[in-house]
Amino acid sequence: MVEEEAKSLPMELSEKGGVENNGFVQNEAFDDKETDTSSQEEMPKTCSVDMDPAAMEEQVLKPYAGMPKEVLLKFSSQARYRVTREILFWLIITATVVLVCATIAIIALSPKCLDWWQASPIYQIYPRSFKDSNMDGNGDLKGIQEKLDHITYLNIKTIWITSFYKSPLKDLGYGAEDFYDIDPMFGSMSDFENLLAAIHDRGLKVIMDLIPNHTSDKHRWFQLSRNRTGKYTDYYIWQDCTQAAGSVAPPNNWVSVFGNSSWQFDDVRKQCYFHQFGKEQPDLNFRSLAVQQEIHDIIKFWLGKGIDGFSFSAVKFLLEATHLRDEPQVNKSQNPVTITAYSQLYHDYTTTQVGMHDIIRSFRQIMNQFSSEPGRYRFMGSDGDEKEDIEATMMYYGTTFIQEADFPFNFNLINMKNLSGNSIFEAVNLWMKNMPAGKWPNWAVGSPNAARISSRIGKEYVNVINMLLLTLPGTPVTYYGEEIGMENIASENVSEERMNSDSVFATFPEKSPMQWDGKVNAGFTEGNSSWLPVNSDYQRVNVEIQMTWSNSTLNLYRELTLLRNNELPIHRGWMCYIWNDSNVFVYVRELDGLDRVFMMVLNFGQESTIDLKAVVPSLPSEATVRLSTNFSNAGKAVNTELIKTEKGEGLVLEYKTAKPVHTMEAFQGSCFVAEKACYSSAFNLLYVNC
Numbered sequence: 001m002v003e004e005e006a007k008s009l010p011m012e013l014s015e016k017g018g019v020e021n022n023g024f025v026q027n028e029a030f031d032d033k034e035t036d037t038s039s040q041e042e043m044p045k046t047c048s049v050d051m052d053p054a055a056m057e058e059q060v061l062k063p064y065a066g067m068p069k070e071v072l073l074k075f076s077s078q079a080r081y082r083v084t085r086e087i088l089f090w091l092i093i094t095a096t097v098v099l100v101c102a103t104i105a106i107i108a109l110s111p112k113c114l115d116w117w118q119a120s121p122i123y124q125i126y127p128r129s130f131k132d133s134n135m136d137g138n139g140d141l142k143g144i145q146e147k148l149d150h151i152t153y154l155n156i157k158t159i160w161i162t163s164f165y166k167s168p169l170k171d172l173g174y175g176a177e178d179f180y181d182i183d184p185m186f187g188s189m190s191d192f193e194n195l196l197a198a199i200h201d202r203g204l205k206v207i208m209d210l211i212p213n214h215t216s217d218k219h220r221w222f223q224l225s226r227n228r229t230g231k232y233t234d235y236y237i238w239q240d241c242t243q244a245a246g247s248v249a250p251p252n253n254w255v256s257v258f259g260n261s262s263w264q265f266d267d268v269r270k271q272c273y274f275h276q277f278g279k280e281q282p283d284l285n286f287r288s289l290a291v292q293q294e295i296h297d298i299i300k301f302w303l304g305k306g307i308d309g310f311s312f313s314a315v316k317f318l319l320e321a322t323h324l325r326d327e328p329q330v331n332k333s334q335n336p337v338t339i340t341a342y343s344q345l346y347h348d349y350t351t352t353q354v355g356m357h358d359i360i361r362s363f364r365q366i367m368n369q370f371s372s373e374p375g376r377y378r379f380m381g382s383d384g385d386e387k388e389d390i391e392a393t394m395m396y397y398g399t400t401f402i403q404e405a406d407f408p409f410n411f412n413l414i415n416m417k418n419l420s421g422n423s424i425f426e427a428v429n430l431w432m433k434n435m436p437a438g439k440w441p442n443w444a445v446g447s448p449n450a451a452r453i454s455s456r457i458g459k460e461y462v463n464v465i466n467m468l469l470l471t472l473p474g475t476p477v478t479y480y481g482e483e484i485g486m487e488n489i490a491s492e493n494v495s496e497e498r499m500n501s502d503s504v505f506a507t508f509p510e511k512s513p514m515q516w517d518g519k520v521n522a523g524f525t526e527g528n529s530s531w532l533p534v535n536s537d538y539q540r541v542n543v544e545i546q547m548t549w550s551n552s553t554l555n556l557y558r559e560l561t562l563l564r565n566n567e568l569p570i571h572r573g574w575m576c577y578i579w580n581d582s583n584v585f586v587y588v589r590e591l592d593g594l595d596r597v598f599m600m601v602l603n604f605g606q607e608s609t610i611d612l613k614a615v616v617p618s619l620p621s622e623a624t625v626r627l628s629t630n631f632s633n634a635g636k637a638v639n640t641e642l643i644k645t646e647k648g649e650g651l652v653l654e655y656k657t658a659k660p661v662h663t664m665e666a667f668q669g670s671c672f673v674a675e676k677a678c679y680s681s682a683f684n685l686l687y688v689n690c
Contacts, residue, residue, distance in 0.1 A: 109687040111677040114572060116205050117309065117379040117406060118440055118675070120157035121476040121561060126448050127164050127186050128531060129513045130480055135527035139513065141187040145195045147516075148202055150543065154483060155561035159199060160207040160311060162448055164192075168216050168280065174209070174313070175216040175281035179298045196306050205308040207379060212295045212363075213314045214281040221294075222282055226269045231290050236282050237320065241265060241272035248272065253326040254350055257342050262350075276317045276350065286318045286359055296366050303370040309379030311409070312363060315396075316384065319356045321349035352392055360396070360404050368403075381442075384408030387415060390434045397439045407442045409477070413469075414450045419457045421604050425580035428472065432575070432672045440674050441474030446482045448511065455488040460648035463556055463629040464602050467650040470560040471589065471600050473575045473674055478557075481514055484546050485553040488512070489535050517544035551631045559627055563652065568679060568686075569598055574662040576671040579615050583608040584645060590660040592690040593679035597660060599623060599653040603645040613641045616661060623653035 063075055075081055131143030141164065151159060164186040165176040173183065182189050199206050215222060224232035241263060242249040250263035256276055263272040264279040273282045284291050299310065327345040329336065339345065360382065367378045382405040384396035398404035412427040435441055445453055445465050453462050462485040469476045489512040513530045515538040516523030521530050522538035535541070546552035564570050573591035580586065583605030589598045599612075613619045619640045625633045629650045638653060645651065662671040678690035 106685070106687075109689060111675060111686050111688050114675060115377055115379075117158060117377075118475055119565075119571075120205075121154075121470065121478055121564070122158045122160050122207070123151055123154065123156045124160040124162065124444075124447070124477055124479045126162045126480065126511065129511055129524075131514060131516070132525035132527065132530065135525060136185075137525055137527050137530045138185050139524070140185065141182070141191040141195045145191075145198050148198060148204070151204065152202060154558055155565055156478075157203065158205045158207065158308075160477070161209070163209040163211070168218055174211045175214060175278065176211075177216040177218045178220075179210075179215075180301060193305070200306070205379075207309040207311055207381070208302060208307050209313060210298070210302075210310050211313045212284070212286075212298075213317045214275065214277060214283045217280050217282055221284075226266050226273075228269065234285055234288050235291055235294075237274035237285050238269065238271045239263070239274070239324070252324050253336060253339060253345070254320075255340060255342055255345060259342060260340050274320065276314075283317070283320075287322070292359060292362065296362065299363060299366045300370075303367070303378060307378075308376075309381070310363075310367070311381040311383065312360070312405070313383040315360055315382050316351045316356065316386070318359055319353035321353060323349075325349060352386070357395060357404065361398070361402060364398070364404055380405050382408045390430055394434050394436060397436050400436075400438075407440055407475070409444060410442050411444055411447065411450075413443060413445050413465075414447060414456075419461065419604050420582045421580045421585040421602075422582055424468065424585045424602070424604050425577065428585075429577070432473075435672075435674075438674070441472070442477060443469055443472050443474060444477040444479070445469050446479030448479070452479075452486055452488050452511070453482055454485050458648075459485065459487070461604065463553055464604065464648050464650035466553070466557050467560060467600065467627075467629065467652065468585075468602055470557070470564050471570055471598070471652065473572075473589070473672065476564075481511075483554055483557040484515065484541055484543060486512070486515060486541060487535055487537065489533060515542040517542050556627070556629060556631070563627060567598065568677075569594060569596065572675050572677055574660070574671055574673045576661040576667050578612060578661065578667075578670075579610060581608075581610075584610060586610070586612065588661050590662055591677065591679050592660075593681065595656045595658060597655055597657055598626065599651075599655070601643055601645055601651040601653060603647060603649045606647050607645070609642060609644045611641045612643055616664075618657060618659045618664075620655050620657065623655040625651055626654040627652040 063071075076085075125144060126139075127141060127144060128139045130139040131147050132139050133142035133146060134140065144159075144161065151157075163173045163176070164183055165173065166178040166181040166183045167173040167176050169183070169185070182192055196206060221232055221235045224230070225235045225238075239251045241251055243265070248263070248265040250261045250272060252263075254262045254274075256262040256278070258278055262275055264275060264282075265272050275282050284295075286292060302310075326336075327347055327349050329339065330344055330346060334344065364380055367380050371377045382396045384393045384405070386392040393408055396405045396408035410431055412431055413424070416423050416427055431441055445468075450456065453465050457465070462482075466478075466482070469478070512532050512535045513522065513524035515534060518539040521527070522534040522542055523544070524530050524534060539545075543554060546554035549555065567589075569589040569591040573589050573594075576588050576590065578586040578588060578599070583603055585600075585602050585604060587600055589600070601610075601612075613621070621640060622637045623640055625636045625638055628634055629648070633651070638651070640655075643651070643653075661667050662673075676690070677686040677688065679686055
């Protein structure tokens with residue numbers, strides 16, 4: 001009976017697809033003694049016939065969550081898991097290599113990003129005339145902070161504040177009494193720190209002025225030098241001079257920029273000291289290493305405060321010839337005794353001496369020490385206005401291997417003797433053709449030392465000059481008030497008493513305070529009066545009212561800055577001259593890889609009609625007016641064979657072409673690019689190798 005049950009059991013398990021369990025055989029009902037060897041051998045033989053071992057293993061051992069390491073390793077070694085794992089591994093490696101190579105390629109092919117001093121226009125502020133916050137009639141640092149929203153409204157991100165050091169305020173305050181302090185007229189060091197924080201909070205940058213050439217005669221260094229105290233004895237340029245019949249005979253014929261002898265006798269030291277400017281502004285002796293170190297320390301102090309850059313002015317005067325020879329006369333037949341004006345001499349021994357550029361490079365090295373932090377490059381500009389010697393001006397850029405200024409400030413558009421399409425072309429071309437390869441241009445149409453645009457060349461040309469400024473390649477510099485077309489005040493508006501009491505009028509070309517609104521004193525001050533009277537036109541020429549006029553100078557300026565910021569061809573593309581005559585100046589802005597071109601047609605003379613298609617045959621027959629000095633013309637189509645402009649009118653035309661001007665053989669000598677870049681429409685990015 002038992003044998004029959006034992007024989008039938010495997011058959012039942014087999015029919016049900018079961019698996020043998022040897023533990024079932026070792027039942028308590030069975031005794032080892034009663035079970036012989038033949039019966040034990042019989043049972044596994046029966047199982048081997050009924051079950052496949054591989055099938056049995058699969059059904060027993062399948063992957064499951066939480067399996068132990070031993071089971072996991074057993075499955076991971078199987079081909080189907082191993083091959084899948086290896087495929088995924090190599091796919092990840094390949095993808096990583098491709099991504100790394102693509103990143104390297106993009107970085108290698110991408111052009112250098114424009115730095116902050118290249119990307120935005122610079123807005124120059126003379127703080128005494130910008131905004132008064134404490135009703136004393138003088139603008140101050142708190143006033144600038146109150147009006148930062150105006151800067152952002154203009155789409156400008158860089159502010160240049162002229163000198164505000166503690167000073168007797170001779171010559172706009174450039175003769176500093178203390179380089180480490182703020183003049184009380186403008187506020188305190190705490191006010192400056194608050195202003196700096198507010199500027200940076202808005203994502204703006206700030207540049208300061210520094211004239212290292214001279215100090216005030218009130219400066220501690222000068223007081224110590226005139227008393228021959230220690231190292232300060234030679235901080236200034238002293239020479240013996242003879243006295244006869246109550247007059248002083250200077251060492252030579254050198255004259256100051258302001259006229260008359262550049263030597264002043266000092267009763268304390270009993271010697272003459274040298275001054276290139278006013279007698280209250282003695283020149284420092286830059287042949288003294290101690291003096292150079294003092295200036296380095298001043299630079300470090302303000303960079304440590306957090307400013308973003310310096311404009312170094314009057315640097316060509318840093319050194320003088322040690323031989324003290326007389327400078328050559330312009331008119332050799334003139335009686336030497338009658339020479340009193342700066343223009344009557346060639347200044348071969350008092351400007352741009354050997355070693356001057358070494359000193360400027362040392363300033364650059366200090367700036368570089370503070371430029372290592374990402375995003376904190378410190379800008380350096382210089383006043384290298386040589387006027388008659390453009391090559392000497394370009395030397396301030398430095399060389400390929402030795403950097404000086406990021407750019408010397410360009411006053412060609414201010415120094416023009418007359419206004420015409422030809423004179424504008426000549427001023428622009430003079431800079432562009434002489435600028436070293438790879439350097440960045442800049443343009444200014446106003447400054448603290450020049451009459452305002454409207455007074456210098458006429459109100460009708462204010463808008464077209466601003467259009468020129470903001471569409472040329474490089475960094476534009478706007479002097480405060482030019483964005484609303486402010487004019488000089490008439491000299492008769494200034495009382496004789498004030499003229500006599502404040503020598504700043506001798507060098508400040510009658511710039512009135514900023515005109516903010518139509519209220520009393522143009523919103524510049526809530527006090528009873530301002531340090532200079534506001535212009536009588538302030539009720540129609542002010543920020544508040546021009547914000548409401550669609551066709552105002554202010555709104556055109558703002559539209560131009562938006563265009564410059566948003567359009568790559570204007571931001572960093574090619575510039576090619578197309579045409580210039582006595583009335584108009586025409587140029588295009590293009591970018592490789594982009595079929596959209598902007599053409600500027602600017603009238604600086606009388607009414608004019610020109611056929612530009614005859615000049616550039618590949619021009620389309622029509623172009624669209626993107627911007628105009630007359631806002632009503634925006635969006636209109638213009639026939640390129642018949643482009644008409646009124647006196648002082650400016651047009652920004654837009655068109656598409658497959659053949660840009662800068663690729664044409666006929667214009668090869670008329671095209672310039674500073675930071676070359678090409679546009680890829682497929683990837684929507686810029687690259688270098690066009």
